[in-house]
Every structure is written in structure tokens, then in C-alpha cells.
Amino acid sequence: MSLAAPPQDPHAPRFRVRPPAHWMNDPNGPFRWRGRYHLFYQHNPDAPVHANVHWGHASSPDLAHWEHHPVALTPIPGGPDEAGCWSGCTVDDGGVPTAVYTGVDRHHAGLGTICLARAADPDDPLLTEWVPLPAPVVAGPPEGLDVVMFRDPFVFRHEGRRRALVGAGHADGTPSVLLYDCDDLTDWRFAGVLLDGHDPAARAAFGDRATGWECPQLYAAGGGEWALVVSLWDGRPWTTGYLTGRLEAGPRFSARAGGRLDHGRDFYAPAVLQEPDRALMWGWSWEAREQGDADWAGVLTAPRVVGVHPDGALRVSPAPELDRLRADEPFVTAPGPTPLPAAYDLTVSARARTTVSLLRSASGAELTVVLDPQEGTVTLDRDAWPRQEAAAPVVVPVPRGAELTVRVLVDGSLYELFLGDRATVTERVYQRADDVRQLDVAGSGAAVTGWELVPPTRG
Numbered sequence: 001m002s003l004a005a006p007p008q009d010p011h012a013p014r015f016r017v018r019p020p021a022h023w024m025n026d027p028n029g030p031f032r033w034r035g036r037y038h039l040f041y042q043h044n045p046d047a048p049v050h051a052n053v054h055w056g057h058a059s060s061p062d063l064a065h066w067e068h069h070p071v072a073l074t075p076i077p078g079g080p081d082e083a084g085c086w087s088g089c090t091v092d093d094g095g096v097p098t099a100v101y102t103g104v105d106r107h108h109a110g111l112g113t114i115c116l117a118r119a120a121d122p123d124d125p126l127l128t129e130w131v132p133l134p135a136p137v138v139a140g141p142p143e144g145l146d147v148v149m150f151r152d153p154f155v156f157r158h159e160g161r162r163r164a165l166v167g168a169g170h171a172d173g174t175p176s177v178l179l180y181d182c183d184d185l186t187d188w189r190f191a192g193v194l195l196d197g198h199d200p201a202a203r204a205a206f207g208d209r210a211t212g213w214e215c216p217q218l219y220a221a222g223g224g225e226w227a228l229v230v231s232l233w234d235g236r237p238w239t240t241g242y243l244t245g246r247l248e249a250g251p252r253f254s255a256r257a258g259g260r261l262d263h264g265r266d267f268y269a270p271a272v273l274q275e276p277d278r279a280l281m282w283g284w285s286w287e288a289r290e291q292g293d294a295d296w297a298g299v300l301t302a303p304r305v306v307g308v309h310p311d312g313a314l315r316v317s318p319a320p321e322l323d324r325l326r327a328d329e330p331f332v333t334a335p336g337p338t339p340l341p342a343a344y345d346l347t348v349s350a351r352a353r354t355t356v357s358l359l360r361s362a363s364g365a366e367l368t369v370v371l372d373p374q375e376g377t378v379t380l381d382r383d384a385w386p387r388q389e390a391a392a393p394v395v396v397p398v399p400r401g402a403e404l405t406v407r408v409l410v411d412g413s414l415y416e417l418f419l420g421d422r423a424t425v426t427e428r429v430y431q432r433a434d435d436v437r438q439l440d441v442a443g444s445g446a447a448v449t450g451w452e453l454v455p456p457t458r459g
Contacts, residue, residue, distance in 0.1 A: 009294055011430050013411035014343055015325055015453050017041070017066055017282070017300040019056050023048050024298035026215060027282040028055060029090030030273035033097055034125035036061055037273075039282065040072055040099070041300060042087065048297040053084035055099070059126060063280075063303050063321035064456045072130050073099060073117055080105055080113045080136045087152040087215055087269065088114075091162075093185050096122050100164070100185065102151040103136055112151040114138035114166070116185060133186075138166075142178070142190040146171040149212040149233070155182065156218050156274070158251055165194060169212025169233065174198065177216045177230065179251070195228065195243070195253045205258030206241045209234050217272040219279035221308035221315075228253055229261060229270055229281075237268045240283070244312045257312025263396045264380075264417075265387075267301065267426035280319060281306045285414055288387040288428040301426060302409055302416055309422070317421045318409065326451035335441035335448050342412060343453035346439070349405040354443030358408070359385070362434040369406060369417065371443075376400035378419045385429050396423050411453065 018024050023044035031038045036059045043056030055073035060066045073085040081103035088101030097119040102112035113136035120129035141147035149169030156163060164180040176196035181189045195202060197210065210232035217229040226247050232238045243258035261270065262283065270283040283301045291297060302322055307315035326345055332338045340358065348356050350371040359367035365384030372378070381393040398404065398419050409416040417425040431437070441448055 009296065009412075010342065011294075011413035012296060013299050013414045015411050016302060016414060017058050018296065018298065019043055019045075020068065021048070021295045022046060022297070023050055024056065024284070024296075024300070025050060025053075025286070026087045026269035026284050027271040027300050028087050028101065029099055030271050030280065030282060031090035031097065032273065032275070033092075033127060036125055037063060038090065038097075038127055039066075039300070040090065041284075043071065045071060048291060048295055053086060053104075055085050055101070057127075062324065063319055064324040069126060069128050072127075073101065073132065076132065079103070079132070079134070080115055081132070082106055083108050085115075086112060087271075089154050089271070091155045091185075093118070097127055098185060099130060100153045100155055102153065110149045110169075111140050111147070113140060114153050114188065137182075137186050138180070138188045141166075141168065145178075145193075147178075149214075150178075152215045153180075154215075154217050155185075158247055163191070163251070164188065165216040165218060167212065167214045167216050167230070170196075173211045175210045175213040175230075175233070177213055177228070177253075192250070192252075194251070195255065199255060201243055201245070201255035201258055205243060205255075206232060210238060211235065215269045215271070217270065217281075219272045219274050219306065221279070221306075225308045226253070227279075227306065227308055227314070228255070229272065231269050237286075239265075240268060240270060242314050244308045244314070259314070260423075261314065262424045262426050263394055264415075264424070264426035265394075266428045267424075272306070279306050280304065281316075283426065285426055285428060289430050299414055301414070302411075304424070313422060315421050316418065316424055318407065318416075318418060322409070324456045325453045327454045330449050330451050332439060332448055332450040335443075335446050338439040338450075340410075340437035340439050340450075341452040342410075342437070344408075344410050344450055345453060346408040346410070346448070346450035347405065348408070348441065349403055349447040350443055351403050351445050352443055354441060354446045356406075356408075356446075357440040357442075358410070358437070359429065359431065360436045360438055361385075361432070366440075367429060369408065371404045371406055371446075373401050373404035378404070378406060378417070378423075378425075380417060380425055380427065382427060382429055385431075387428075394425055394427070396425060398422050
């Protein structure tokens, strides 16, 4: 089934990965195998609520055409994952695709186990069948650290060895990332704490609100530079952050810079795929509305290419493969009132303060993006579209310059803003029946180009 099938709910994105119905949260195990991208995700196949967590599965030859597959991982009664197959990664283990994931049993109190499942047929490019190992490879956190949160393994390679990160939180409220050696995926050995919340760069970037770091991810950005990505947990999902630096001997992570990974309020638990020449990232965008009668909840963001700037800041941009979703001709090439489709890809470049309006309510209120290259800010104001929590404008600092470019990807209720290649803002906005989607640009000298998103054709 194509992911571009028309949704029953107008708020439902058509071009981003989500199951046909029911609950989705964290992306898991992005993986490339036999010429296809595979993307797994937390999924309740029975209801649009967070419970009964399985691994859903979709794949694509090109990051534009996505196809649904049967559920990959299912909780096993009496097994280490009987209460849920939670987050993890997927790796090539000697020619066998292997899922490395968090198992949660019925006694779950914050401490998961690390479990494995292997592809039943490595020659199957769709990887439609998975066989779990009967026992976890890590039964719980290492002794002596007073760990009260333990989950989300991420396997990577460094200096010819295979290692893994696990997200953790300690009884005294300190978040950390634990490090394991796992050259043999069935034999994990604790190798220490990679980084914790006492690190000066981490405190400067994140503050001290988080009590646990979930879903740690690590990618190499070239030139010896690495980026560590964590999801900040403070008793519930809060936000995401990144640190850039170097992997020193041990390894230990020596951080030099960091900040918010995404400045919006609807982005969490990103997962990274390291490719030879780039790193790709997907995040989970949760619902910012009461669930009501909708039969679905949650969507994954567009794939993002992530790297590191020379100053240590995050580099991020939409994957170029997303251009395949553009219609043959743009629907707008200059400022001026223009109707907007339900899904579009819009680029605005400004040399002076410019206000871009994307949505207007019956009362005349507008959803706006303000670009100010001289001040070095981008401001998203969606105050007229209230949410469960306060919706003050999102103001993001960017480098000052002669010109500022913002790319806006909208798919149903999912809004993704790329501020140059320096920052992103992910928000959910639920259009009402009497709202009007219309582009208006106020400011001198702005350049505008936009394409409607359409189901891609192969070839």
C-alpha cells in the first residue's frame, strides 16, 4: 500500500511515513538493505493509544515511494518483551539484518532489557519476517550505577570495533549515555559512561531539567567530528538536543558545542542512519490535539540530512530525494496572494524583514513565519491555532546576514521549517473547516517558489 493514499482525516499527512491506522511513536532502526531503505517504528496495531507496542515497518527504494509491510516485531507472551518491543536500531551482523531493541516485561518499572531479532531470510529485500532470540543479551543496567531508566540501544562502529549506546537516568536525577562493547552482538560488556548531565557542554546546551536521556544516536560528520543526539526526558518526553565534538580514546565523547535539535514542540526520539557519505535522520511528531475520534496518532518527519558546521553547530536540510514529490511545475514563483494546497514545499528568501502568512482564520488571524536576516531570527506565530499547552510564538536565532532562506514543508497537519541549514522547527497545526490556506508575503525583495506535493511516479 502506498503511503500517498488519500487519508480519511484531512489532518493526516499523505507523504510522510505513518501506519494506515492507530498509534505510532519513535522511529526505529533505519537501515539500508539490498537497495532499499527500511524504516521501523513503535506501533500499536489495535488502537490510536500508546500501549501494546510492536515494531511497524515500511520500506522505500528512494525515500519518496514508501510501502507498508507486515508488523516486524510482536511482543511474545512470557518473553522479555511481553509488555512491548520498544526503541532500538537495526544493523548488519555478518550478512544478517538484526534488530537490537528494548524489551519491556510485565514488571516494567523503567528498566528495559536489550533484545535481538534476526531477519528470517536475509535474501528477502523486503525483510518481511523476523525471528526474535528467546533471551535478552543484556538483562538490565550495570550494577553499582543506581540506574532507574535504561533503554534504547544504538549500535555504531568506531576504530574498527562495534559498540553500543544505551539511554539512562540515575536515581539522583542525572541523565547519561552508557557505553557497551558488542563486537559479538550476543555478548555485551559494559564499558563505562560515555557522557552524563554533569558535562559542562551538556549543561550549557540542555540545562538540568532532564532526568534521563532517551534514544541516544551518534553519527560521524567527517574530519573527526561526531554528533551525539539525545531525547530529553523529564518524567515525560520533553524535547531533543545535540552535542558535537570528538570521540576520544576509550571512547569518551568530548563535547564542544550543542543546542536544541529541533525548536518546535512536536518532534522527539529521532533515529539516525549513517551512510558512507551522509547521515539521515527521522523524528516522531506527536499529536498536539485531543485524540477525539481519529483512528490514527503520530507521524514521522521527512528525512533530514544532518551534519556539523565548522563552528560546531548542527547542519540540517531536507533529503534531496524529497524533490521527487514536487509537481512538475511550481504553483507560485513570486510574492502575491496565492491559494495553498494541502501539501506543499515552499522556499522563501528574504533580504529584509519579511512576513509570510500561510493560514488565515475566519476572524482574520494568521499563521505567520517572520524572516529577519538583520536581526538573525525566524519567528513562527501560530497563536490562533491553540493546542493543549500555551502556544507562544517560536523564536529561533540564526546567523545574521544579507539574506535568509526558509524552506517550509507542509503535509496535512505536519509543518516542518528548515531555517537555512542551521535549525528546524516542527509543529502540528490542525486546520479548521472555515480556515483559508493562502500564501501572502509582506516585505520588499523576497523571492518565493513553491511546489505542490504529489504522489511520485516511478522511473
